[in-house]
Each structure stands twice: as C-alpha cells, then as structure tokens.
Amino acid sequence: MNITFRPIDRRDFIKKSLTGGAVAATLPVWNLFSYSLPLPVHSFLSDTQLGQEELKKLLSIAKQNGGEFAEVYIEHTINNNIGLDEDKISSARRGVDMGVGIRVLHGEKTGYAHSDDLSLDKLKETARVAGLIASGKAKQTDFDLKKQKIPSYYMVKTSPDSIVPAEKAKLLWKANSTARDYNKSISQVYVSYSDSNTEITIANSEGLLVNDIQTLTRLIVFVSALEKGKRSSGYAYKGGTLGYEHYNLKLAAELAEEAGRMAVAMLPAEDAPAGEYPIVMAKGECGTFFHEAIGHSLEGDGARKKTTCFWDKKGEMIATEIVSLADDGTIPGARGSINVDDEGTPGQKNILIRDGKCQGFLYDKLNAKLMKTKSTGSGRRQSYQHYPIPRMTNTYLMAGKDDPEDILKSVKKGIYISQIGGGNVSPTTGRFVFSVPEGYLIENGKITSPLKGIQLMGNGPDVLKNITMVGPDLEISGGGTCGKDGQSKPVSDGNPTLKVSKITIGGAKVRG
C-alpha cells in the first residue's frame, strides 16, 4: 500500500472536538440530515433506460448459473479540474466516465465483468460472463427490488458542476497572488481546484436498490521558497464531500498564506538526525500515520486471509490503554464520508481499537459473509471497472486526556511532527516509512529548529505500544486519496496531539 500524495488540511473545517467515543451520538440529528440532497444535478442514469425491470432481468441472467449473489453497479461520473502554474491557468480539464459493473458471488469466488456500452444487449452479455464463475442451476431468479432511503452526510447545496470554469478560475488567481505577496522568498506557486460528481445506482439479488450522488471538491495550494540557495516547499488545502458554497476568495487567500507560512518556516531547515527519538505528533495533521500504519492492517480481507499482523488479535490488547481508533464514514462533509458504500450498505462508525483492545475489522459483504459477520459499510470500489474491497473512510485516533502542553514538556530531546507526508506500509509486517514535510527539533520541552529529510520508520504494532500520551484536541483533516490493490479512493483522517516514546528517525545526519 502506498500513497503518492496525501497533504493534510490545516483548515480544520470540521472543527468539532470529536471527544473520545460517541461522535454520532453527540451530533444533533438535524446536523446529519440538514444537508440531504435536493438532487441539484440532472440524473444521467435516468437517461440510460435501465429501469427496475431491466435491472431485475440482468440480475437473473447473472444468477442463471447458480451464483449465490448478484449485483449491478451503474456509475456516471463527471470530473473537472483546473490548474494554475507559473502565473498561468495551465490546464482546464473535464472527464466523463460511464459504465456498468456486474458481480456474481459464489462461495469464496467472485465473477466480475464490466462494460461501458449501456445497451441492454451488451449488458446481458456482461451479466452472463460474470455469472460463469458459478456452475449449476439457478436457485432463484425472481426478486423484488426495494428502493432504500438513506441519510446524507454530504454538505452540498451547490453542485460544483453547475459553476462555470471561469468562476472557479478566480479562486486560483486569488491564491496565486496572495501566495506571491506573502513573502519575497516564494518562487513558485501551483494551485489546483478539482471536483467530481458521481451518480451511482446499485441493485442486488437480495432486493436492494439504492441511488446516491457523491460530490467531492478540493482546492490545494503548493508553494516553493528559494533564498540564498536554500529551497523549501509548503502546501495547504481544503477538501471534502462539500458543495461549491464552501469555496470563496477568502478561503483561497487563507490557504495561500498557510502554504507560504510552511515554506518560509522550513527554509532554514537542517538535516534531521538519524537514530531513535521520542516524537510528538501535532493534532489533525498526522492521521495519515494511523490510516496507513494501523488501519490497513485492520481491513477484513487481510484478516480473513490471515495476511495482516493483526488477523488473530481481536479481543487482545494491541496498544496502550490510552489508544482508541475509529473509522467513521458519517462525519458530515469529510472527504471519506459515504451515505452508502459501493455495495449499498449505509456508511457507519466503526471502533477498531478501544482502550488498547482490538475490536475487529472493516468488512465488505464478501469478507463479512466468509467470516460469519456483517458488513461494516466498508465495501468500496474506485469505479464500475472494479469490484469492491474493504476500505477505510475517515480514520482517526480518538481523543485522550493529556494536556498538549504537558505532552511537549515531557520530551527532553525529540522530534515534533507538524505534518506527515507520503508513506508506504506493508500490511503483512506493519512496517512503514513516512516522510515529514514539516518537522522540528524538540529541546527541553520546546519546539526549536526546523528539520528536513525526516523519515519515520518502524512498524505499526510497536508504535501502538509506545503511545504514552494522547491529548483531547482531536481534529479531522481534509484527507487525500488512498491506494490499495490498484484502486484509489478518497479518505480522510485525524488525530489529537500525541506522544510516541520512541521511534526510528531516518535522516542524513548521524547522531553526534
């Protein structure tokens, strides 16, 4: 598993102090439902003439060889992207993806076929091919499809596809000028705005029929600084399942200033020391660590196949008592939030570790069935070209009780991690490497000089046992895109201020 790019949103747009435990319970109900979609966009799928009768027909063809479960997944996605580079709008792009994926499950087997030709004849052939995974006679060929009602966790009033590109371009120009004015060392500015509107319909042989429109938006600012031959970079961004009403010139300017602040702060950075040190992770900016180093090892496919380091640890202490970890697809507006997963199961909050004890794993339908449990609303797929696999949504270390100031004061010599960058993890061993785009030395409980080239190394299980302090100041960040088995999916993550008593730092300087 690896991530090429996962910047973290410093503008904690979901500033709710999600204090340890009951997020869903503490949010008033109106908060969850006030954003239910007035269906602002034209339904592209209604153009396809795939009504309930056609869906039933396809399901019955898919099951004709005796498959136990059949599913039709229809997708229409429009995405838009504008980029600004070197004081110019350098790219203006649009993409349309449309297709149908048909899946048949039979025991542990999956048959999958997909088509971007939506004529009924082609789809019947697609259903037949998917059904070939089974061999035998159809057990049941007639079912009722019942349309499911679902809540909405998306904060969308204005569909971004309804805004003309020239309007969006204004955000980029504002961010560009603000960043360039921020400091004379700023030498390069790159700004990117992107959005996507995905309309999905899922029907299955259990009678489920569900429709969802998923909107994602993101504005990101990168800057480079150059002074006296020294270079550094900074970034900031906002993103989520958010409508266009969340974007304006003021926000663009704030992001540009934040990116500028980071680059200027890192200009005088010196080589990080190599060796073993205690670290303090800043709130909100380091959740990627828990997603990558812990979360992937708690996904149900690895647990079923016994290929992850935690597969047999359910009910056991795998962390210090102050560690609780959640994956929650229901945080309003967060980038990983889902009304339903890509199998039609409602998004939900799952506690993975509670007070140090492993509570279980994230499941899609197939792995849940084989493990004799229920889907946790974690069956996600990149597109109609992929079958679903267990995936995270919004993953975060839950809040603790230690005062963030005390956490910092407790470190005599160590490293302060302002944000975690890209990382790479083996779920088999839990072993990871992360880069740190912004980090500092801690001396006698105080943050001192900036450091470059910090690499965090170790393995997930060890780190969990070395988390000795956790603050109450949990923040969820903007998140990014997670890759697994060749499929990309939007996710976010979060964390409160915390201390890891020792971790290996790879850096260019040998400890003197």
Add this chain to the structure above:
Amino acid sequence: MDYKKIAETVVKKALKLGADEAEAYLENNRKFEVNVRNGNVETVKQSMTKGMGLTVFKDKKLGFSYTSEFSEKALQDFVEKTVQLSQIATPKPWNGLPDLKEGKPVDLDLYDPSISKIENNKKIEIATKVEKIALAYDKRIKNSEGGWFGDAESEVFLVSSKGISRRTKSSAVTFGTGVIAGEGDNMQSGYYGSSKIHFKDLEGIEYVAKEAGKRAVEKLGARPVKTQKVPVVFSRWAAPSFWSGVLSALDGDSVFKKATFMTEYLNKPIASELITLIDNPTIPRHIASTTFDGEGKLAQKNTLIDKGVLKMFIYDTITARKAGVKVNTIAQRYGYKGTPSGSLLNVIVNKGNIKEEDIIKGIDKGFYVKGLRGSGTDVPTGNFSVGASGFWISKGELAFPVDGVTLGGNTLELMKSIELVADNLEIRGGLNSPSFKVSELIVGGQ
C-alpha cells in the same frame, strides 16, 4: 465500431467549432484476470473498456477532456465542452501540437495474437500451479496471497489535425504469486511475477514460484542494525527504484523552473564514469517498448548519462518549446484520461564487468540492499533518504537479513561514489539496472 473514424470525426468537429488544432487519442482495451488462493479460484474479471481524450488549442490556449461515453449526443457535448474549456486557459506562445514527420513505424512484434485464444482453464491452471509450487518451497511458508494470471490487448488510435494518423495494437500477459513465511509477529511476504508481450516469452512457472518463496523466507528474522557508515551494494532489485528518483530530477520543466538540484549540471559529470544510462523503447517484444510515444513520435534511442556525464534533460514538445531548447522529446501518455508529458519509456543502465558475488566478496562489512521504500531523492535539494531492507554483509558474505533501516546522504555524492557496476543487467521492465556498489553511505538504524 470504427474507432479510427470516430477519432477523425471528433477532430473535424473540434476544428469546426473554432479550434485551431485538435488531437484525438482513442483506446480500446480488453483485459482478463484470474486470482486463485490456496488452490481455489477467488476472482475472475473481464474488462472491456474504451475511451477517448481530446486536446484542442485555440488562440494558443489548451483545453482537454476525455469520455468513455460514445453516443452521438455525448460526443457532441464532449467536443463543445472541450473547446469551451480552452477559453479559460492562459494563452502560451509554446502551446500547440508537435510537428511530427509521418514516417513509418518499425514493427517491434508487440502483439501476440495467440493470447486471446488461451483457454480460461489453462489460465487458471497456471495461476494455481505457480501458487502451489511457491507454497511448497519451504516449510516456513504458511500462507498465501494467491497466484494470478492476466492478459490484455490494447488498440490505440492517434489522429491529429496536423495530418498524423497512427494506430498500434499490443498485448501483455502476466502471471505470478505471493506467499507469506513465518508466523505471529514474524511474518514476511514474498512476491514474484513475470510480464511479457508474448505468451511464449514468459519465465517458467517453477522459476517464478521459487523466486516468490525465496523472497518470503529469506527475510525472516530481519532486524535493524546500529547506525553506521559502510559500503552499500544496491542490488538490481533495488537499483531501479533509486534511478527513478534520479530521473525525476532530470525533468526538463523542473529544470526550466530551477526546481531541481540538477539544473546546472548539463554536460557536466553527475555520476561515476562507470554509469551510462539510456532510454531504448525499440527492443523487440519487450514489455516497455513502443512503436510511437505519447505524442505520436516514432520511438528512438537516447543517451541521458554518458560515462557519468549528463547529456540531456527530459522534455515533451511543449516543455521543450517553452524552455527554448532543441532536443529529442520523449513523452508518455498514461491512458486516454490525460495529456502526454515528458518521461522516459524504457530505461537501461549499462552493465559493468564484475560479478555481483565478487563485489560482495570484496566487502568486509557492508549492506546489500534488496528493497527500497520509495526512491529517496528529494528533487529540489538532492537530499537522499529512504527506507531499505536487504542483507548485512560480513566478511564477504550475506550474513543476516536486515529491515527497518534508512539510507541517507546526497544523490550526487552517491552517484559519484559508485565504485563497481555488476554484469547482472536483465531487461524485465521499464527501468533496468545492474547491481552497483557505493563506497560509503549512512545506514540509519537503532
């Protein structure tokens, strides 16, 4: 569907709607894959995908869209929106399609018609067999990540308003396995696979299976070492990852923006004289070969580093025009969803004349790197820092497996301190390098 005709129609339509230049890139793909685990079929997947990317230039402004929806109505909307999009872009004097010579593509034998005729049962048999042999390789192998077999065919059409019309058809076939050795807190995974254009060229099932098994077992008990400065051997498995970091620093546009540490090094020594690095996408039947690059330019051989001296940066047509340099452009296109960008196609670091085992024999205490986590090179600064695994070398032999260490230093110093290059070059993928020895590097551990 007549895809060539669709591409031509879209280009004409774009010109009619006011575009000065237009280029359509259309792909039609078929893919099949089967995964087995512990002897049972787990997934069978069949894909039929098509899609088209359209690039238009109007008043030196660029617009780009793609679509997988090919209905007449959708295509009309597609072309209109693309021309509209170009209007918000900033005009750039260097914008425009490449000036290409029509030329005649060389036949590199990149399509194996027999692939589409392989029976599914045969594919399942190969995936099952490779897993079975890997599982039996060693008693300590306890679990499987599965065995796989996949094949694909791809047809590409590139049509431009500048009179270029190209078509290519290629195939690919792959199989392999992943197994897990050890138990409890000490599990290690090992993967190996073979990917070729022609079915007949695939490596043997037995060989692939044993390589996977070996990789899982040899890592068992891996541990970090104390932080120290020692000679380091980058094996041919780890070297490609290192070179990919170096190549990202040779991007022409980054040079133009002075955003890479390599900016000032053209025609200067950047590596030991033992290093010659070329791009050669014209090797027949090779998986990383291509008849024309992402911009439609007929593929050719280029030398980037000649005996340690940097000879060229990597440009596509637009970045080369922008920088005002006259060079051989090399561009990749990653499917129909994007525009081409400067990138090498099939990188080869020339081999030396010493055996890898003799390199190891000559080291009293050092580190043999088998895997890198990332490429390690920070492009702006040239700082080098990366996670690594491999074996500790003691008295000329591989003594014990190592994991959880970092390598740190400076990319230029590292390349200049390459003392020996092994003769074990094997051209398997898009980045190929023999093993090489660096005189000294910091291995960061406990």
